[in-house]
Amino acid sequence: MSWIPFKIGQPKKQIVPKTVERDFEREYGKLQQLEEQTRKLQKDMKKSTDADLAMSKSAVKISLDLLSNPLCEQDQDLLSMVTALDTAMKRMDAFNQEKVNQIQKTVIEPLKKRNQLFWSWVTSEWPQSHELPGLHSQISGTQGLWLAW
Numbered sequence: 001m002s003w004i005p006f007k008i009g010q011p012k013k014q015i016v017p018k019t020v021e022r023d024f025e026r027e028y029g030k031l032q033q034l035e036e037q038t039r040k041l042q043k044d045m046k047k048s049t050d051a052d053l054a055m056s057k058s059a060v061k062i063s064l065d066l067l068s069n070p071l072c073e074q075d076q077d078l079l080s081m082v083t084a085l086d087t088a089m090k091r092m093d094a095f096n097q098e099k100v101n102q103i104q105k106t107v108i109e110p111l112k113k114r115n116q117l118f119w120s121w122v123t124s125e126w127p128q129s130h131e132l133p134g135l136h137s138q139i140s141g142t143q144g145l146w147l148a149w
Contacts, residue, residue: 035115042111049100049108056089056096064088 016024063086066072072079 035118038111038115041109042115045103045111047106049103052096053100056093059089060086060093 066082
């Protein structure tokens with residue numbers, strides 16, 4: 001009587017059913033796409049806020065240059081208009097700075113924190129309380145196996 005440890009020709013028993021594996025791969029792909037879009041949004045918001053700040057600083061500089069122009073000293077009407085423009089540009093710069101600070105607090109930082117927390121959670125061991133229904137009974141003690149896909 002011969003003993004054969006590996007039976008040739010018999011398919012290996014699946015630890016996780018194919019449907020669960022496909023569902024997991026699909027959801028993981030969605031999560032990767034979400035992470036990529038979140039990173040792009042974060043980068044675009046940063047570019048937008050940088051452009052807003054540069055624009056308002058340029059507007060303030062232009063109004064200051066106009067104020068220092070010798071023509072303003074000669075014409076009082078021009079001087080009053082340029083002074084009003086300068087005041088408006090400085091107020092716009094202050095409001096723009098506040099807007100950028102609010103965007104930083106409400107959009108950029110939360111997106112960055114979400115990405116860090118989410119991906120640190122994804123790469124950690126999968127807790128039993130968060131497993132797919134019935135998967136624990138099929139895997140039984142193989143931690144982190146879901147990351148190998």
